Amino acid sequence: MPTKFSRRTFLKAAGAATAGITAATTVPKKFLSWAEEAGQKDMKQIPTFCELCFWNCGLIAKVENSKVVKIDGNPLSLRGRGRLCGRGNAALGALYDPDRLKFPLINTGKRGEPVWKRATWDEAFTLIAQKMNTIKEKYGVGALAMIYHGTGAAFWKHLLHAYGVTTFAAPSFAQCRGPRDIGFVLTYGADVGSPEYYDFSKSKYIVLLGSHLGENAHNSQVQDIVKGFSSGAKLTVVDPRLSNIASKADRWLPIKPATDMALLLAWIRIIIEEGLYDKEYVEKYSTGFDELRAAVQQYTPEWAEAETSISSEVILDVAREMGKCAPNVCVGAGRYATWYGDDTQRSRAIAILNALLGSWGREGGYFFPTGAKVPEYPGLPAYPHHEESTPKLDAAYPFALLQTTTSIKQATITDKPHPIKGWFVYGSNLMKTMPDKQETIKAIQNLDLLVAIDTMPVDFINYADIVLPECTYMERFDEFAVGKFKGMSEVSLRQPTVEPLFESKPSWWMTKELGNKLGLSAFFPWKDGEEYLAKRCEAGGMDFAELKRDGVIVKKGGNPYITAENQPEFATPSGKIELYSKQLAEKGFDPVPQYTKHPTPPAGYFRLLFGRAPLHTFSRTTNNFMLTDLQKENYLWVNAKKGKELGLKNGEYVMLVSQDGVTANGRIKVKLTQRLRDDAVYMNHGFGVHSIGMKRANGQGIADDDLITKHAIDPIMGGTAMRGNFVKIVKGA
Numbered sequence: 001m002p003t004k005f006s007r008r009t010f011l012k013a014a015g016a017a018t019a020g021i022t023a024a025t026t027v028p029k030k031f032l033s034w035a036e037e038a039g040q041k042d043m044k045q046i047p048t049f050c051e052l053c054f055w056n057c058g059l060i061a062k063v064e065n066s067k068v069v070k071i072d073g074n075p076l077s078l079r080g081r082g083r084l085c086g087r088g089n090a091a092l093g094a095l096y097d098p099d100r101l102k103f104p105l106i107n108t109g110k111r112g113e114p115v116w117k118r119a120t121w122d123e124a125f126t127l128i129a130q131k132m133n134t135i136k137e138k139y140g141v142g143a144l145a146m147i148y149h150g151t152g153a154a155f156w157k158h159l160l161h162a163y164g165v166t167t168f169a170a171p172s173f174a175q176c177r178g179p180r181d182i183g184f185v186l187t188y189g190a191d192v193g194s195p196e197y198y199d200f201s202k203s204k205y206i207v208l209l210g211s212h213l214g215e216n217a218h219n220s221q222v223q224d225i226v227k228g229f230s231s232g233a234k235l236t237v238v239d240p241r242l243s244n245i246a247s248k249a250d251r252w253l254p255i256k257p258a259t260d261m262a263l264l265l266a267w268i269r270i271i272i273e274e275g276l277y278d279k280e281y282v283e284k285y286s287t288g289f290d291e292l293r294a295a296v297q298q299y300t301p302e303w304a305e306a307e308t309s310i311s312s313e314v315i316l317d318v319a320r321e322m323g324k325c326a327p328n329v330c331v332g333a334g335r336y337a338t339w340y341g342d343d344t345q346r347s348r349a350i351a352i353l354n355a356l357l358g359s360w361g362r363e364g365g366y367f368f369p370t371g372a373k374v375p376e377y378p379g380l381p382a383y384p385h386h387e388e389s390t391p392k393l394d395a396a397y398p399f400a401l402l403q404t405t406t407s408i409k410q411a412t413i414t415d416k417p418h419p420i421k422g423w424f425v426y427g428s429n430l431m432k433t434m435p436d437k438q439e440t441i442k443a444i445q446n447l448d449l450l451v452a453i454d455t456m457p458v459d460f461i462n463y464a465d466i467v468l469p470e471c472t473y474m475e476r477f478d479e480f481a482v483g484k485f486k487g488m489s490e491v492s493l494r495q496p497t498v499e500p501l502f503e504s505k506p507s508w509w510m511t512k513e514l515g516n517k518l519g520l521s522a523f524f525p526w527k528d529g530e531e532y533l534a535k536r537c538e539a540g541g542m543d544f545a546e547l548k549r550d551g552v553i554v555k556k557g558g559n560p561y562i563t564a565e566n567q568p569e570f571a572t573p574s575g576k577i578e579l580y581s582k583q584l585a586e587k588g589f590d591p592v593p594q595y596t597k598h599p600t601p602p603a604g605y606f607r608l609l610f611g612r613a614p615l616h617t618f619s620r621t622t623n624n625f626m627l628t629d630l631q632k633e634n635y636l637w638v639n640a641k642k643g644k645e646l647g648l649k650n651g652e653y654v655m656l657v658s659q660d661g662v663t664a665n666g667r668i669k670v671k672l673t674q675r676l677r678d679d680a681v682y683m684n685h686g687f688g689v690h691s692i693g694m695k696r697a698n699g700q701g702i703a704d705d706d707l708i709t710k711h712a713i714d715p716i717m718g719g720t721a722m723r724g725n726f727v728k729i730v731k732g733a
């Protein structure tokens, strides 16, 4: 008799898993929808974790005759809690994609117009080692850099650190969440984490600005916000577009693009002037209140109405609602935050608003996470140190706490402050993540070595000299995923569910082999990826066999909220929440955020907005056959009234031209909608793939990145803001 899974069963299992400090339990077979078949077939259940986005939810693969036939969520995973999102469910589409990179490749043609020669692994590694050594001899090791995204990057960072490389950058910093992290670090001395430390399930009031939560799956976070709604939480969403999450909101504020700062400053002023702030909290934990108050005096609700197009009554109402629900309020920090160039300051304004409401460290606001760490592999030699001899790349951006792709690109073009001649690019489709493609191509043409490590022939691959095909996340041991949550932490294991297909290999293997060629064997003493992980588990007192069996080990403990016994510490210079930032003032920036007017679209143009499709993770999935069946191209959202004025019809194909006269390749279908303001158009990012190797994705829709021909740089941390581009619609495509 099959056992039906119920919520009660799951809670019981999850409760058992988190009852003690290191207690865990096996995945209950009855959770798995197909468990009743277990005794009847040659079937294995192998837990691992998803890489179709950075959330890294735990999954369990059903493997029959060495083939994955189905996946389910792992109920023990804190990131997914037994559930997978629509795209996460498409693991088989990633694993069995016929267009995958299959063999090492050497480009015998030009960068951008490749002529591929199939190579052996030994040939590829010999060539890379030779070129690395030549660059090191000629320019110094500072001329090598790595740009990365994804779990397996850890092995490449280890190899390159061992070689002496000091320049590592992730587009997820300068092109995405860097400004919000720095804005919060400057205010609280801490960032908001990833997954973010939002206490949505306990919130009474939530405000999201430009967040695409739900379209951006954020599995457990979506579950938390739904839980918050069921307990009565109210939601206000500020967005020029009625996003999926806005459609669930109590209030949608369709703000004029580029004016969010005006709204935030007006809210700060109202909360101060109407005495809605948490006086005891502000007095005890913050500094700079009087300076903040003085600096926001001009930002009245009426002034903000003129800037934002949101009525002053609504601005006042929302501020009062927040004040009434404080401190159980969460004003979300957002994720993709590089919008207009003053993004660190906008994030500071969000951080300050939360501080006034007393939400940092309070139920329903931002919780204090429970930390977790897996020790490094024991007994490794120390990395060589070359930082002192290499001028700092990001000196122009004083709060670039991580290195930026912006500076790597500039140094590669100008040779200043020192030449960069070799790039290792791991899992990053730079043609789509970095603004200004022509500038990126100019930088690439100045390189002596470009190595790309990926699973798919994405657009960027065509610019590489050597391509190393990594096996997918379903076929490899990988770095641990360590997550900090409310009252719990988690260590997740990625392990192979099947053998790697074709000649693809895991990064632990590639780096060990290349390390041997470079004379760095001492840095790679492990026999294989499994031993590497097992030894680290052992060093951390974790049971590796248990981790292999369950996929995750959860630890319980830690107080998420401020109490008399649990007082917060702020790693800022003052040791307090800095409403006024002396650090910023000393470097010549506004110590309290101020409003900057940004350009608006000229006549006949629309602001180009872009974002995630619910069923795709950008170009990582636009070739995935399980997802292309559901959405194969992107659409151009156009305000229905405006579209009719222009004579546009639903479903009609059009072309797009940027303000700089650049026409995007291909054509895009119009979607007339009332869910968008009339001064902007919107499309999903990741489509309009140019690479002919991506057979299903090639030429489907338009690439917004073709149209991002200008960007602003955040002077505080070097982020590249891409929302200042305007496009014209051209009929007759």
Ligand code: SF4
Pocket: 050, 051, 052, 053, 054, 055, 056, 057, 080, 083, 084, 085, 086, 087, 088, 089, 217, 218, 219
């Ligand atoms: Fe995978 Fe979806 Fe989880 Fe992202 S949210 S890791 S795509 S299941």
